[in-house]
Amino acid sequence: MSVPLEKCVVKQCGYVFLMERSCASAGDGGDIGFFVCPQCGTRVEADTAMTYITRRLPDNVGDWPDEGAWT
Ligand SMILES: [Zn+2]
Numbered sequence: 001m002s003v004p005l006e007k008c009v010v011k012q013c014g015y016v017f018l019m020e021r022s023c024a025s026a027g028d029g030g031d032i033g034f035f036v037c038p039q040c041g042t043r044v045e046a047d048t049a050m051t052y053i054t055r056r057l058p059d060n061v062g063d064w065p066d067e068g069a070w071t
Contacts, residue, residue, distance in 0.1 A: 006054070008037040015039035018055040026051065 006019040018040050024032050030051030036043050038056045046052060 006035070008039060008042060009044055010037065010040055010042050013037060013040040013042065017057060020053045020055075021050050024049050024051050026055070 003022070005016055006031040009018070015037055019035055020030070022028050022030065028051055030053040031039050032051050033048035034043050034045050035052035035054050038054050
């Protein structure tokens with residue numbers, strides 16, 4: 001299993017977060033056509049046919065069984 005990680009485009013931030021993508025037609029309540037960095041709140045334009053849900057990583061990434069897949 002791979003974790004959908006994204007890195008903030010703002011150099012001063014550089015926050016790495018989880019981002020789930022799905023089709024906009026699925027209506028899953030995500031942000032349509034953009035995503036927001038959960039750390040600095042920067043909005044990034046993306047595919048308008050998709051929805052995006054971003055989440056912070058847990059404080060202790062060691063709790064994740066597949067952390068080796070991130071590098
Ligand atoms: Zn950021």
